[in-house]
Amino acid sequence: xxxxxxxxxxxxxxxxxxxxxxxxxxxxxxxxxxxxxxxxxxxxxxxxxxxxxxxxxxxxxxxxxxxxxxxxxxxxxxxxxxxxxxxxxxxxxxxxxxxxxxxxxxxxxxxxxxxxxxxxxxxxxxxxxxxxxxxxxxxxxxxxxxxxxxxxxxxxxxxxxxxxxxxxxxxxxxxxxxxxxxxxxxxxxxxxxxxxxxxxxxxxxxxxxxxxxxxxxxxxxxxxxxxxxxxxxxxxxxxxxxxxxxxxxxxxxxxxxxxxxxxxxxxxxxxxx
Amino acid sequence: xxxxxxxxxxxxxxxxxxxxxxxxxxxxxxxxxxxxxxxxxxxxxxxxxxxxxxxxxxxxxxxxxxxxx
Numbered sequence: 001x002x003x004x005x006x007x008x009x010x011x012x013x014x015x016x017x018x019x020x021x022x023x024x025x026x027x028x029x030x031x032x033x034x035x036x037x038x039x040x041x042x043x044x045x046x047x048x049x050x051x052x053x054x055x056x057x058x059x060x061x062x063x064x065x066x067x068x069x070x071x072x073x074x075x076x077x078x079x080x081x082x083x084x085x086x087x088x089x090x091x092x093x094x095x096x097x098x099x100x101x102x103x104x105x106x107x108x109x110x111x112x113x114x115x116x117x118x119x120x121x122x123x124x125x126x127x128x129x130x131x132x133x134x135x136x137x138x139x140x141x142x143x144x145x146x147x148x149x150x151x152x153x154x155x156x157x158x159x160x161x162x163x164x165x166x167x168x169x170x171x172x173x174x175x176x177x178x179x180x181x182x183x184x185x186x187x188x189x190x191x192x193x194x195x196x197x198x199x200x201x202x203x204x205x206x207x208x209x210x211x212x213x214x215x216x217x218x219x220x221x222x223x224x225x226x227x228x229x230x231x232x233x234x235x236x237x238x239x240x241x242x243x244x245x246x247x248x249x250x251x252x253x254x255x256x257x258x259x260x261x262x263x264x265x266x267x268x269x270x271x272x273x
Numbered sequence: 274x275x276x277x278x279x280x281x282x283x284x285x286x287x288x289x290x291x292x293x294x295x296x297x298x299x300x301x302x303x304x305x306x307x308x309x310x311x312x313x314x315x316x317x318x319x320x321x322x323x324x325x326x327x328x329x330x331x332x333x334x335x336x337x338x339x340x341x342x
Contacts, residue, residue: 112295217289265294
């Protein structure tokens, strides 16, 4: 019974706080950080009413909170992910916790719903992934994410001045012309936005173009032409934002929206992008 | 203080912007509980389900004329 005490002692110590042998709660990983003063997170809530806490290993800090596996276990989670109001509540809680960590230390945010069975498993991830996590932290240090989206302005209603008596051929020609005009406009837009993206990228540490958002989720009628993210140093943030806001101000056919700063979600990848 | 301002900011962010980042990006570590969620495919499947439900929620929201966010 007493054999292997050395290897199990740290585990036993970690267990002491939580007496449950069969975990009814999981450890929801919010973010990985470093040089974080755990006291700075006093009062910060994670998911539901569970306060966040810090698990340290090899100089890295995982910010975690307890979650009930009746809610976040594989089966219930699958079900809950189909419930939009549940997703929204949890996404906002996750984001608020990430923001709280990001406000006080260099932070790599985790993807939604990364859950471990024990603190040992969390620490093990920090140990195994120490190098790529450190690289990610180095990359986002001193910078924040900015979102720049461009929408096509609402198209003027298709020419209502249609001739009363129009031949089939004339109709087809007019349709063809309209399709061609739209294709030209989209191609022009793409060129303008590609130039803008390039300009913004030179003002950023890193950049990414994301998938345009689904209009069914965004509720926007206008087609999204660009959904881009930029990692911008805090020093350059104001001029970046000013530039992005004004760059296409004279182009009525495109509307640009600048949003930030965000925690560096889009630049926290563990593989160099 | 800081907490209030981040919470307030969070409430103003649109859900689609949040999901863009919480599901589409961020570090993907393989968790113990939901290994399959780390796979893009499942996220996409779930988003389809989400889109279906967002549409019905939007319809309801417009009917009720409420704005709770």
